[in-house]
Amino acid sequence: MRGSIRQLTPKSWQIQIYTGKGPDGKPRRHFETVRGKKGDAHRRLTELLASLDKGVYTPPGKLTVADLLSQWLEGYVKTNCSQRTLDGYQAIIDNHLVSALGHHQLKQLNQQHIQAYYGKALDKLSSRTVHHQHRVLSQALKYAVRQGYLGRNPCELVDPPSPRGKTMRTLTLSEVTGLLISAEGSYYYPVIYTAVSSGLRQAELLGLRWRDIDIGSCSISVNRTLYKRRGTCQFVEPKTARSRRRVAMTAKLAGFLGEYKLERQRLYYQVGKAMTLDDLVFANHEGGPIDPGVLSHSFARTAERAGLKNVRFHDLRHTFASLMLQRGGKPKVISEALGHASVAFTMDVYSHIIEGMQSEAMALLDEVLPVGKNGLCGRNNADLTQREDIMSSKASDLATMPA
Numbered sequence: 001m002r003g004s005i006r007q008l009t010p011k012s013w014q015i016q017i018y019t020g021k022g023p024d025g026k027p028r029r030h031f032e033t034v035r036g037k038k039g040d041a042h043r044r045l046t047e048l049l050a051s052l053d054k055g056v057y058t059p060p061g062k063l064t065v066a067d068l069l070s071q072w073l074e075g076y077v078k079t080n081c082s083q084r085t086l087d088g089y090q091a092i093i094d095n096h097l098v099s100a101l102g103h104h105q106l107k108q109l110n111q112q113h114i115q116a117y118y119g120k121a122l123d124k125l126s127s128r129t130v131h132h133q134h135r136v137l138s139q140a141l142k143y144a145v146r147q148g149y150l151g152r153n154p155c156e157l158v159d160p161p162s163p164r165g166k167t168m169r170t171l172t173l174s175e176v177t178g179l180l181i182s183a184e185g186s187y188y189y190p191v192i193y194t195a196v197s198s199g200l201r202q203a204e205l206l207g208l209r210w211r212d213i214d215i216g217s218c219s220i221s222v223n224r225t226l227y228k229r230r231g232t233c234q235f236v237e238p239k240t241a242r243s244r245r246r247v248a249m250t251a252k253l254a255g256f257l258g259e260y261k262l263e264r265q266r267l268y269y270q271v272g273k274a275m276t277l278d279d280l281v282f283a284n285h286e287g288g289p290i291d292p293g294v295l296s297h298s299f300a301r302t303a304e305r306a307g308l309k310n311v312r313f314h315d316l317r318h319t320f321a322s323l324m325l326q327r328g329g330k331p332k333v334i335s336e337a338l339g340h341a342s343v344a345f346t347m348d349v350y351s352h353i354i355e356g357m358q359s360e361a362m363a364l365l366d367e368v369l370p371v372g373k374n375g376l377c378g379r380n381n382a383d384l385t386q387r388e389d390i391m392s393s394k395a396s397d398l399a400t401m402p403a
Helices: 038-054 064-078 083-101 111-121 127-146 173-183 189-198 202-208 251-270 292-305 315-327 329-339 343-347 353-356 356-368 375-379 382-402
Strands: 003-009 012-019 025-035 219-222 225-230 232-236 245-248
Touching: 003 038, 012 038, 025 038, 038 064, 064 083, 083 111, 083 127, 083 225, 111 127, 173 189, 173 292, 173 315, 189 202, 189 251, 189 292, 189 315, 202 225, 202 292, 202 375, 225 292, 245 329, 315 329, 329 343, 343 353
Parallel strands: none
Antiparallel strands: 003 012, 012 025, 219 245, 225 232
16 A cells, blocks of 8 residues: 555544655655645645655655755646646746755755845846746745645745836827738738737737637637747637636727638638638638747837837737726726736726826816805805904904913
C-alpha cells in the first residue's frame, strides 16, 4: 500500500506514504498531519502520491524554495488555472525567482531575503514587473502555508514596489476615422473595424467562428480565444465565466459583417471550397488562424501612417469603452460588453474618463432642476438690516465697557 490515512482527533488526520527505500535498503515513509475533514486529508494524499509519480516529491525538511515553486506549479496552478496563466507563472519562476531565491531552504526564507531581491531586481526591471513577481511568489508561499510547510507567509511582511500605472491611450472620433482610412485596402481592415466597434479583445476576435456571429439579432457570442503558445496557435476557453458572453452589435457592424461574410463565401467558392459555420471569421490567407504578433505589427504600421504613433491594437478596446461612456452608456452595460469581472473594475479602469464627464453631467442636471429662490432676500430685507444694526450697536457697547 503506497499511502494511508489515520484519524488522530475529530478534526485531524495523519497521512502516511511510502517514499521508497533508503541507502540501507530499509523502506522510508513520510508522515503528515492534516487538520479539517477527511476529504481534506484524501486530497492531500492524492497530491503527495501525484508528486511521487512525477518525480517532484521532496521531504519537507529539505524543501527548497525551488522545490516549493515546482510543487506549486504542478500541484495547484496546473489544475486550477489556464494554460496561459501556467506559462506566465512558469516563465517568471524559471527566469527570475529560482535563480534569485530558489537555493534557500524554504523554512529559512525570510522577509529580508525577499526584500533584498526586490531592491536588486528594480535596477533592471520595472516596478510593475517586480510587483507581478511578488504576487507569484506570495501565492506560492500561501500554498506552502496551507500544506503545513510554513507557519506564516514571509511575503506578508514585505513591502513590494508599487506598480506605476500605464497611461491609457484612447482615440477621438476623428482619430478613429483617420485610422480606418489608413487601414482601407488592408487585409486586416475587417478585424480592426470590428475591434473598435465591439470592444472585444484581440484573442477573442481571432477565435470567432461564423457560428458565433448572429447578424439577425445583432450579437456576437464569445466562446473561445486564440492563444499562441511556444510558436503554435491554439484555441482555448475564455479565462473566466464573465469572459464567456454574448455581446450586442451596432447595426453598422452587423451590416458590415454580413457583407464581409458574402465576400468570404465568394472567395471560398473561387478556390472550390464551401464555407462552413466552423470557419474562422478572421482567418489568414490559407483559412487558418491569424498570428497575433503579425496582426499587432501590421496594426502598428497602419496607425503610424495615420499619424498615431505608439497606439496598440488593445487601445481600440479602450477607445470603444471611452466612446460608449462619453455617449452616456451605462457602466454596467459597458462592463458586461467588455467581459470585466465587475462594474467596480470598469469604473476604476476608466475613472479618468468618468471624472472628465462631470461638467457635462452637471450641465444636464442644470437643465432639469428649477432655479433656486432665497425667500429671505425678497421678504425680510428690512428685518435683516434692522437686526444687523442692533448687533453692531451691542458689539460697540461691549468694546467700550471697562475690564
